[in-house]
Amino acid sequence: MAKSSGGNAFVEFQHVQKSYDGETLVVKDLNLSMPKGEFLTMLGPSGSGKTTCLMMLAGFETATHGEIMLDGQPINNIPPHKRGIGMVFQNYALFPHMTVAENLAFPLEVRKMGKSEREEKVKRALDMVQMGAFGGRRPAQLSGGQQQRIALARALVFQPELVLMDEPLGALDKQLREHMQFEITRLAHDLGITVVYVTHDQTEALTMSDRVAVFNDGRIQQLAPPDELYEKPQNSFVAQFIGENNTLEGVIKSIDGDKCVVKLDSGDEIDARPVNVTKAGERTKVSIRPERVEFNKSRLQKGAHTLKAEVAEFIYMGDIFRFRLKVAGNNDFIVKTRNAPDAVRLTPGSQIEIGWLAEDCRALDAPACDERARHHFGLCLCREHDARQLGRCLSGQPDQGLFGSVHCREPRHHHHLGRKLG
Ligand SMILES: Nc1ncnc2c1ncn2[C@@H]1O[C@H](COP(=O)(O)OP(=O)(O)O)[C@@H](O)[C@H]1O
Numbered sequence: 001m002a003k004s005s006g007g008n009a010f011v012e013f014q015h016v017q018k019s020y021d022g023e024t025l026v027v028k029d030l031n032l033s034m035p036k037g038e039f040l041t042m043l044g045p046s047g048s049g050k051t052t053c054l055m056m057l058a059g060f061e062t063a064t065h066g067e068i069m070l071d072g073q074p075i076n077n078i079p080p081h082k083r084g085i086g087m088v089f090q091n092y093a094l095f096p097h098m099t100v101a102e103n104l105a106f107p108l109e110v111r112k113m114g115k116s117e118r119e120e121k122v123k124r125a126l127d128m129v130q131m132g133a134f135g136g137r138r139p140a141q142l143s144g145g146q147q148q149r150i151a152l153a154r155a156l157v158f159q160p161e162l163v164l165m166d167e168p169l170g171a172l173d174k175q176l177r178e179h180m181q182f183e184i185t186r187l188a189h190d191l192g193i194t195v196v197y198v199t200h201d202q203t204e205a206l207t208m209s210d211r212v213a214v215f216n217d218g219r220i221q222q223l224a225p226p227d228e229l230y231e232k233p234q235n236s237f238v239a240q241f242i243g244e245n246n247t248l249e250g251v252i253k254s255i256d257g258d259k260c261v262v263k264l265d266s267g268d269e270i271d272a273r274p275v276n277v278t279k280a281g282e283r284t285k286v287s288i289r290p291e292r293v294e295f296n297k298s299r300l301q302k303g304a305h306t307l308k309a310e311v312a313e314f315i316y317m318g319d320i321f322r323f324r325l326k327v328a329g330n331n332d333f334i335v336k337t338r339n340a341p342d343a344v345r346l347t348p349g350s351q352i353e354i355g356w357l358a359e360d361c362r363a364l365d366a367p368a369c370d371e372r373a374r375h376h377f378g379l380c381l382c383r384e385h386d387a388r389q390l391g392r393c394l395s396g397q398p399d400q401g402l403f404g405s406v407h408c409r410e411p412r413h414h415h416h417l418g419r420k421l422g
């Protein structure tokens with residue numbers, strides 16, 4: 001019998017692989033260890049293997065290779081209903097012919113609980129999601145948000161120690177989604193339950209989670225708390241997937257400890273921190289956050305490299321100013337500054353110089369073209385929507401969309417896709 005390697009790990013994936021067809025691996029050597037009480041989110045584009053991982057943990061799919069442990073025990077031998085795991089899905093999956101109360105009582109009946117105890121637990125679970133008055137209704141008589149609350153109550157009613165949620169808020173409008181995000185995290189912490197949450201929405205992942213596992217292509221690209229993920233991305237995919245990010249490509253010219261000089265394809269040289277590169281001559285994609293770009297030269301270190309830039313656009317956003325610059329061949333270089341009393345409003349057409357602290361610019365791997373393409377095509381540039389919300393499914397069709405022919409279904413985001421992608 002396999003032994004847990006994580007000491008106090010409550011949920012553990014050990015070298016887990018999954019293939020549905022015996023040929024392609026959709027989950028590749030997944031390792032993950034969660035302590036009890038943690039709220040962990042699996043975040044990634046559609047098709048990256050998130051649901052598959054959740055299904056293996058729940059026991060509806062078996063791992064092709066590797067071991068999944070729950071509370072120190074391998075779970076292969078435990079049937080799904082004996083794992084004590086609550087589940088919530090995007091499409092609620094409430095039984096339409098049962099009332100709300102009957103829906104909630106169902107998992108308790110399966111567990112052979114007596115009537116009076118059942119009624120008490122159903123009432124408590126309904127109160128927990130503020131739906132105490134709705135026990136007699138059928139799902140069809142509830143709004144989407146209310147149905148999702150009932151689905152949540154049903155997952156919690158038998159007091160599971162572990163709850164799995166697969167894009168549970170995907171069908172709700174923005175306001176309700178944000179409210180439910182708050183309610184779910186509050187409930188999880190109050191009840192002390194361990195949660196594995198799946199989403200493709202990075203804001204949701206960052207705001208709700210203790211740690212986030214960023215998935216791409218069946219692998220965890222990085223597993224870290226939200227701030228670390230945003231501030232210290234370990235590779236180009238994570239830097240691009242989480243938050244807004246500027247990239248420039250080039251070759252490492254020299255490395256000296258935690259500083260390096262990158263010669264960009266435009267010929268310019270910049271300062272960076274080597275992250276995924278080890279020696280001169282390696283190709284790299286550097287990543288710099290819009291709020292870390294400095295255009296006041298006096299605030300840069302002595303001898304810092306600077307780049308010439310042309311202001312292409314100025315966008316007043318109230319609390320911040322947003323500039324689009326043309327820099328070293330990148331016409332979509334974004335800079336954000338706080339609307340402080342002394343903040344300058346640069347006018348389009350003006351020529352400026354920009355720079356940054358070496359530590360704020362991360363020299364990452366230069367990913368292969370197809371990976372870069374998939375990222376761009378799989379995600380609306382607003383980064384809120386993935387391929388499923390785009391006009392058509394883009395996965396596996398990297399050529400489409402190159403010319404901006406895809407449209408996010410959300411009208412207010414059409415302009416994000418109006419420009420050339422990739
Ligand atoms: N039941 C299934 N049979 C065959 N292939 C599947 C099945 N479920 C998922 N896949 C494939 O596995 C990959 C990962 O899918 P999934 O885990 O659903 O990703 P995600 O939840 O991240 O969108 C995809 O390529 C998908 O087409």
Ligand SMILES: [Mg+2]
Pocket residue numbers: 047050051052166
């Ligand atoms: Mg999924």
